[in-house]
Amino acid sequence: MFAISLGDDGAQLRPLEPWQAEEYLAHMDRGREFIGQYIPLAALAVDVDSARAFLQSYADKQAADAGRIYGIWLDGKLVGGVLFRVFDAVRESCEVGCWLEPSAAGRGLVTRAARVLIDWAVEERGMHRIEWVASSGNTASIKVAERLGMTRDGVLRESYPYRGKRHDSEIWSVLASEWRAARSAQTR
Template identity: 55%
Template sequence: MFNRGLGDDAELRPLEPWQAAEFAAYTDRVRDALKPWIPWAYTVTDVTSARAFLQGYADRQAADTGRIFGLYVSGILQGGLVYRAFDAAQGVCEIGVWLAPEARGRGLVTRAGQVLIDWALDVRGMTRVEWLCDPRNEASIAAARRLGFTYEGTHRKAFHVDGEHRDVQVWAIVT
């Protein structure tokens, strides 16, 4: 286990299946803020589903195809980051983020996102780091810009959330 300090009493920590109750409680607390953008906000509804979701990422970490991290402020889970996709052989990964409304505006996603970008590029040798977001998610677009991602285009009707097919913007950092 590791914790990576981010300043401002914030830490980036791995999220693991044994933390399912904490993750389920967090999701319940911020569900309405996540639902417009995050598909798992609909499916993580209790400790059992939270454990299954986190176990999926534990399995992906073991296979070197993804990882999940919690973003903690003053010891309280306030958000998270994932390598939603991680393909070391191709040198391509995707980062995803989410944050509780009360923790926004403090640069936490920028600092934590930079940690994931730096590790992917500098330690793992990735040549492409992607950031995908709904074109209506202005906060996500602003974070992508702050982190140095370049907008590459929009995939129309690329994912399904809450009965609606949604567009997704593709942003990337390439080396």
């Protein structure tokens, strides 16, 4: 297994795999309400079996080259994650997503982790378009898209029902050429 440092604060990005179901469930239990404000991720892991099944679904996606999931560890404790919810190598398009428990919010962990994923998608896999989808009410997620240099493509009004209410989805994206130009400007 590998770990990628996300900075001087001890944060690491690592693959999140089915054998880690108990740790993943404990993490979801710590952040269930916070994580579940805008996305149903926490509801998919209510016991060890469902946590393992969810992680296995991403192991299967990775084997099919259709998605991947990574955890963010801070001081050895799983506190969040990032994923390729959709990964389409043929269309050269993918969607990056995230989640975080409240104890880790406000540290830039998701932004740093998403940069690693986008760099890999663009430079190693030749992705042309990377998307970020967020509920219009999820200002923290929208701020991450902005920090990543993404452009707001539009809003899908009342596009998904969640917790008895229909939510708008904002679609953000960055193209490979834009990503490379921004990364090049940062190293000058």
